Amino acid sequence: xxxxxxxxxxxxxxxxxxxxxxxxxxxxxxxxxxxxxxxxxxxxxxxxxxxxxxxxxxxxxxxxxxxxxxxxxxxxxxxxxxxxxxxxxxxxxxxxxxxxxxxxxxxxxxxxxxxxxxxxxxxxxxxxxxxxxxxxxxxxxxxxxxxxxxxxxxxxxxxxxxxxxxxxxxxxxxxxxxxxxxxxxxxxxxxxxxxxxxxxxxxxxxxxxxxxxxxxxxxxxxxxxxxxxxxxxxxxxxxxxxxxxxxxxxxxxxxxxxxxxxxxxxxxxxxxxxxxxxxxxxxxxxxxxxxxxxxxxxxxxxxxxxxxxxxxxxxxxxxxxxxxxxxxxxxxxxxxxxxxxxxxxxxxxxxxxxxxxxxxxxxxxxxxxxxxxxxxxxxxxxxxxxxxxxxxxxxxxxxxxxxxxxxxxxxxxxxxxxxxxxxx
Amino acid sequence: xxxxxxxxxxxxxxxxxxxxxxxxxxxxxxxxxxxxxxxxxxxxxxxxxxxxxxxxxxxxxxxxxxxxxxxxxxxxxxxxxxxxxxxxxxxxxxxxxxxxxxxxxxxxxxxxxxxxxxxxxxxxxxxxxxxxxxxxxxxxxxxxxxxxxxxxxxxxxxxxxxxxxxxxxxxxxxxxxxxxxxxxxxxxxxxxxxxxxxxxxxxxxxxxxxxxxxxxxxxxxxxxxxxxxxxxxxxxxxxxxxxxxxxxxxxxxxxxxxxxxxxxxxxxxxxxxxxxxxxxxxxxxxxxxxxxxxxxxxxxxxxxxxxxxxxxxxxxxxxxxxxxxxxxxxxxxxxxxxxxxxxxxxxxxxxxxxxxxxxxxxxxxxxxxxxxxxxxxxxxxxxxxxxxxxxxxxxxxxxxxxxxxxxxxxxxxxxxxxxxxxxx
Numbered sequence: 111x112x113x114x115x116x117x118x119x120x121x122x123x124x125x126x127x128x129x130x131x132x133x134x135x136x137x138x139x140x141x142x143x144x145x146x147x148x149x150x151x152x153x154x155x156x157x158x159x160x161x162x163x164x165x166x167x168x169x170x171x172x173x174x175x176x177x178x179x180x181x182x183x184x185x186x187x188x189x190x191x192x193x194x195x196x197x198x199x200x201x202x203x204x205x206x207x208x209x210x211x212x213x214x215x216x217x218x219x220x221x222x223x224x225x226x227x228x229x230x231x232x233x234x235x236x237x238x239x240x241x242x243x244x245x246x247x248x249x250x251x252x253x254x255x256x257x258x259x260x261x262x263x264x265x266x267x268x269x270x271x272x273x274x275x276x277x278x279x280x281x282x283x284x285x286x287x288x289x290x291x292x293x294x295x296x297x298x299x300x301x302x303x304x305x306x307x308x309x310x311x312x313x314x315x316x317x318x319x320x321x322x323x324x325x326x327x328x329x330x331x332x333x334x335x336x337x338x339x340x341x342x343x344x345x346x347x348x349x350x351x352x353x354x355x356x357x358x359x360x361x362x363x364x365x366x367x368x369x370x371x372x373x374x375x376x377x378x379x380x381x382x383x384x385x386x387x388x389x390x391x392x393x394x395x396x397x398x399x400x401x402x403x404x405x406x407x408x409x410x411x412x413x414x415x416x417x418x419x420x421x422x423x424x425x426x427x428x429x430x431x432x433x434x435x436x437x438x439x440x441x442x443x444x445x446x447x448x449x450x451x452x453x454x455x456x457x458x459x460x461x462x463x464x465x466x467x468x469x470x471x472x473x474x475x476x477x478x479x480x481x482x483x484x485x486x487x488x489x490x491x492x493x494x495x496x497x498x499x500x501x502x503x504x505x506x507x508x509x510x511x512x513x514x515x516x517x518x519x520x521x522x523x524x525x526x527x528x529x530x531x532x533x534x
Numbered sequence: 535x536x537x538x539x540x541x542x543x544x545x546x547x548x549x550x551x552x553x554x555x556x557x558x559x560x561x562x563x564x565x566x567x568x569x570x571x572x573x574x575x576x577x578x579x580x581x582x583x584x585x586x587x588x589x590x591x592x593x594x595x596x597x598x599x600x601x602x603x604x605x606x607x608x609x610x611x612x613x614x615x616x617x618x619x620x621x622x623x624x625x626x627x628x629x630x631x632x633x634x635x636x637x638x639x640x641x642x643x644x645x646x647x648x649x650x651x652x653x654x655x656x657x658x659x660x661x662x663x664x665x666x667x668x669x670x671x672x673x674x675x676x677x678x679x680x681x682x683x684x685x686x687x688x689x690x691x692x693x694x695x696x697x698x699x700x701x702x703x704x705x706x707x708x709x710x711x712x713x714x715x716x717x718x719x720x721x722x723x724x725x726x727x728x729x730x731x732x733x734x735x736x737x738x739x740x741x742x743x744x745x746x747x748x749x750x751x752x753x754x755x756x757x758x759x760x761x762x763x764x765x766x767x768x769x770x771x772x773x774x775x776x777x778x779x780x781x782x783x784x785x786x787x788x789x790x791x792x793x794x795x796x797x798x799x800x801x802x803x804x805x806x807x808x809x810x811x812x813x814x815x816x817x818x819x820x821x822x823x824x825x826x827x828x829x830x831x832x833x834x835x836x837x838x839x840x841x842x843x844x845x846x847x848x849x850x851x852x853x854x855x856x857x858x859x860x861x862x863x864x865x866x867x868x869x870x871x872x873x874x875x876x877x878x879x880x881x882x883x884x885x886x887x888x889x890x891x892x893x894x895x896x897x898x899x900x901x902x903x904x905x906x907x908x909x910x911x912x913x914x915x916x917x918x919x920x921x922x923x924x925x926x927x928x929x930x931x932x933x934x935x936x937x938x939x940x941x942x943x944x945x946x947x948x949x950x951x952x953x954x955x956x957x958x
Contacts, residue, residue: 123570125561126741129553132575137549146547147582151556151573158571165589288548299605299645309607318606319545321686328550383835389821390814393835397813400889400925408841411807411817411833413826421832421874450845465824495639500665501824503688 113144114170143284177261179244287339323507373520374405382451383409387461408451422446440478486529537568538594601685603668711763747931797944798829806875807833811885832875846870864902910953
C-alpha cells in the first residue's frame, strides 16, 4: 500500500525548524511495510495545500499530514483535507470536553479559538492527544485515507505510537526488515563493485551508503511476517560476508567505537590512549559508548613534543632523528601510554591534521598509528589523501583507523609476525 | 523568484537519515529573498524523479536538488535533470583531473564507476567539491534553472556557501550579506524576547537560531551592493550588542572554541586540560582550530579515579569525602592539570554524562567545571537539565560551558573575589 507524508508549515519552508516528524513517520511507516515514494512540504496556504493533497491522493492510498491543527486561523490542514475528501467536520463532544478539562486550571478557561480543534471529520477516527489540545484524525473515502496529525514532535510521536500505529497495522499486510552490514577500509565504489549484481535484487534489496570514510550495505526485505523477511535476508548477508569478509566489522552495529568497546568488554581488557593529531577524538568516541568506563581509564593528549617526552617517555632522540610524525615515535607513544594507563593495550596516533603539511614536508592527512600490548607493538602508516583544509575529516578518519586497528587486534587479525617489534 | 527544494534519496523516504539539507537550503534561500513554496522528496527511481522534476519546473523558476550525485548506478539525479532539460552531459576535464588526483594515493587509483561524476551539463556551471568527489552543477534553459548538489552536508554546505550563493545572488540581482551574532549563556526564548521588535524588521532581517545549547541572531541585509548591505546591518548589530552585550562571545565566529583559541593567542597563554565526563571532547574541540598547537600542549583524560589520583594528584580523601563529581575534585583536577601541562591556565571537568545518575544519586547532566591559573581556582556547578539518555548532548554542552568559563577568564570577567580559593 502506498503511503505519503505531507508536512504543513511555513516555518518548514523557511527552514526555521528541522522536519524531524517526516523522518519519524517515514521510518515507522516503512517498517510497517508501506511503500514510501514521496514526501512533500507546503505552507499554510489554502490553494497550494489543496493542490498538494489532491496530487498526493492521485498517487497514494494513505496520506499522513503533520502540522496545521492549531487553534489559529492559519491552521487549515484538517479543514482542507476534509474539503478535498468531501467530508464535513462535526463537533466531537469527547474532544471538546478534554480541551475544557485541559484549560480548566487556566484563568479564563479555554480560549474560544481552540473550539475549532474539537471539530473533526464525520464518521472518521479520532486520535486522542495526550500532550496537547489538538486531536488527530483519520478520514476514509473511496479506498483512500487521510490521517491528520499535530506538528509538535512531543504530541505527534506518542499519538502515532499509541493510536495511529494500531489503526494502520490493520491496513498493512506486510513487514519490512532491514540489516546494515558495516564495513571499514573499503571505499563505497569498490564495495559496490564487489557487491556487483546483488545491488540489482528486488526483494531483498541491497543498497550501498557511504559516510565519513565508511561504507555500508543495507539489506531490506519485505514479507508477510518477520520470520519470512529474515529468511529472505539470510542468504544475501551470507553472500555479502563471503565477498567482503575482512572489511565487515559488524551487522547492525551503530559505530566502530561501539564494536571496539563491545570486544574489549568480552575480553575483559582495558585500553589506554596517547593522541597527538587526533587530540582527544579517539577518547571522545570511545566514551560516547555507555559503559565504556569498564574498558577505558586513561588517555593522554600529548599535543606538544615536550609532553610526549615527559609523560609518555618518548626519547628526545627518536623525535630528533625521525621527526615527530614517524613510526618510531608512534611506537614509543603507544608503549608510554601502556605504562601510564596501566591498561592491557594502548593505541597511539601521531600525524598531520592540516591544513598545512609538516615542516618536513609530510602531507596533511598522514599519520602513524601504533598499538602495543605487553608483548608486541604494531604500527600502520595511514593517509587520508585529503591535504588542505580537511582537518575535521582527517582527524575523524584517522581516529576511525586507530579504532579499526584495535578491532583487528581484538579479533585476532594482528599476528606476532606483523608486529613492528617486541615490547622492549 | 520562486525556488523549490527537491531532496533525492531512498534513505530519506525510509527515514534512515534526517533531511538537514532541506532546512539548510530553505533557510539560506529564504534569507536571499527567494519565494519558497514547496519542498519535495523522492527516491532514486527514474520515473518518479523525472515526474517530480517536471512538476517542480512547472511551478518554480529554480529547482535545487540534493543527493544522488554519487558514483553508483542508483545515483541518477544529475542524469534525469539534464534529460528533462534536454541538455547533454559532457566530460568535464577539470573535474575528472580533480578526481584522479583525489584517488591518486589509493591502490588501483580511481574506480571506473567514479568517472560518471565528471560528466556534467553542457554549457552549465560546475561547482567544485572541496570535500568529496561529486561536483555540483547548474543548468539553465528557457528561464528555468536546476542546481544539483551532493547529499552529504559536509559537502553540500561549503559548496553552497562558497559557489552556489554567489551564483544565485547574481541571478537575484541583489547582494545578500549575513552576520551571525553568537551568544552563550542565554536561552533562545530569552534572547528573542530581548531582541524584541528587532525580529520584525524587513531589511535587514533579524532571525534567532538555537543549536546544542547555544543561541545566535542572524542579521541579513539585501542591497544592490556589499557596502549598502553592510550600512543597513551596522546600526542593527550595534543595537543587539547594547541589549545582549555580556552574552555575546563573537560575531561571525564559527564556534566558542575558535574564540577561546583566538583569545589565548592574543594573550600568548597556554591552556591545559583535565577531563573526566567530557573525556577528550574539550581537547578535540580546541584542536579543531588550526594553529591551536600554539596555545595547547597537553590534556589528561582521567576517566578513572585511579588516574585522577596518580596523574593529577587528586587526594584520595577528596574523592572519598565529596564524591568524584564535586567542587573539591574539580578544583584539584584543575590544579593537577596546571602542574602536569606546565600551561598558564588549566580547565577541568568532572560530571555525569548519563544515561544513568551517579551512585550517590547525582543526576545525569550535572558537572563541576574548574579553572586554575597560578594565583586562583574558580569553579562552577552546571546542570544541562537533561537526565536520561542525552549523553552526547550532556557532554557537548558541558564542554561548551568549560570553554565559556575560559572565555570569561580571558576577557577579564572572572574576579579574584569570585574565586573558589587561592592556588595552594
